[in-house]
Amino acid sequence: MLSATNPGRSESRRVLTPEVVTNRKTHERVERLEALANVMEGAFKIPGTKIDVGWDAILGLIPGIGDLLAAGVSLWIIREARQLGVSRWVLARMVWNVAVDVGVGAVPVVGDAFDVAWKANRMNVRLLKRHLAKNPPKSP
Numbered sequence: 001m002l003s004a005t006n007p008g009r010s011e012s013r014r015v016l017t018p019e020v021v022t023n024r025k026t027h028e029r030v031e032r033l034e035a036l037a038n039v040m041e042g043a044f045k046i047p048g049t050k051i052d053v054g055w056d057a058i059l060g061l062i063p064g065i066g067d068l069l070a071a072g073v074s075l076w077i078i079r080e081a082r083q084l085g086v087s088r089w090v091l092a093r094m095v096w097n098v099a100v101d102v103g104v105g106a107v108p109v110v111g112d113a114f115d116v117a118w119k120a121n122r123m124n125v126r127l128l129k130r131h132l133a134k135n136p137p138k139s140p
Contacts, residue, residue: 037121057115067105074098081128094124
């Protein structure tokens with residue numbers, strides 16, 4: 001049922017692809033959420049390194065409002081996951097990921113470095129895909 005794995009990772013840390021979703025509309029929604037997460041957290045590579053940054057880290061550089069704007073996008077991903085029927089436990093984990101991102105990201109300098117490392121949106125999309133792999137949505 002899992003269509004892609006990451007070599008070297010344990011069985012519990014498999015990377016799930018949207019192909020596990022049989023419902024076309026759900027599949028498309030998951031793909032859009034994954035693309036959004038990638039833009040927010042990995043749109044650019046820092047030259048000469050393997051470090052990727054996205055709009056989440058860039059917005060975090062704007063004092064006060066930057067982290068709130070990034071959090072708005074993160075909350076939208078959680079809203080979509082809720083509409084796709086994710087369990088309360090998974091939603092709680094997603095909210096925790098965003099809370100850590102916003103809380104630590106709000107600390108000057110340290111938070112900016114943390115935003116580069118903590119990929120809450122990617123983690124949340126991975127949680128969504130894992131949930132859908134175990135609990136496929138009903139076809140319309």
